[in-house]
Amino acid sequence: MTEAATGRQKENPDQSSRAGSSSPRSALAQASDEKLIGRCLQGDQEAWSVLIDKYKNLIYSIPIKLGMHQDAGDIFQSVCVDLLSELPRLREHRALPKWLMQTCYHTCFRHQRTAARLVELPEDADGESQLPASSANDLPGHLMLQLEQEQVLRDAISQLPEKCERMVRLLFFEFPPRPYEDVAEELGMATGSIGAIRGRCLAYLKKQLEKRGFF
Secondary structure, three states, X not given: OHHHHHOOOOOOHHHHXXXXXXXXXXXXXXXXXXXXXXXXXXXXHHHHHHHHHHHHHHHHHHHHHXXXXXXHHHHHHHHHHHHHHHHHHOOOHHHHHHHHHHHXXXXXXXXXXXXXXXXXXXXXXXXXXXXOOOOOOOOOHHHHHHHHHHHHHHHHHXXXXXXXXXXXXHHHOOXXXXXXXXXXXXXXXXXXXXXXXXXXXXXXXXXXXXXXXXX
8 A cells, every 4th residue: 555655656646546537436436435435444545546546636736836856756645645654543534634734834844954954945035934934833824725616616516426527627727728529539428418418517516515515
C-alpha cells in the first residue's frame, strides 16, 4: 500500500484523471469515507486507491494555492504517507478532509523551512525573510472555507450517474473547452442530445449540492 501512496500520483492530478477517461468507475467510488477507511485498515488496496483518488485534488490544490507548484508532487506524496501512518488513529472519519487540509498545510511549511535552510531567501525592505510566518495550526479561515467548498463540489460530482459525471467534467473542467461534437463522440451519444442531457445532469448536481448545504 505504501507504493500506491507514493508512486503513481506524482504527476499533475488533472492529467492523471482526465474527464473523458473511459476507465470504469470503481464499485467503491460512491462509498463513504468511513467505509473506505474501514476497508483500508483491512488491507484493501482498491479502497486505498479510491480514497486517494477522492482527495488527490484537494491535497494538490493547497501547495498550488501557496505558489509551491514545483513542490506539489513531493508534498502530495508526503501527505499520503502521513495518512497511511495515521489512518488507524483517525478517530472521527468525517473529519478526514479537514485533517488532510491541516496536514498538507503543515507539510507545505516544513518544505519551506527546509528550503530556507538550503538557500538564502530574499529579504524585504526591512531585512525580514519573505518566508511566511505561521504556527502549526494556522490554516487561514478563508483558505479553509475555499478548500471545503471545492471539495463539496468534487464530492457532489462524484455522486452523479456515471455518464452525467463524465459529461460535467468534459463540459466544465477541460481547458480549452471541448466542443459538443467531441463530447458526444466521447460519450457515445448524438450531438443534438447533449444540451438536454446537460440540463438534466446540472439539475442532479444542484440537488447533490443542496443536500450538502452548498448554497
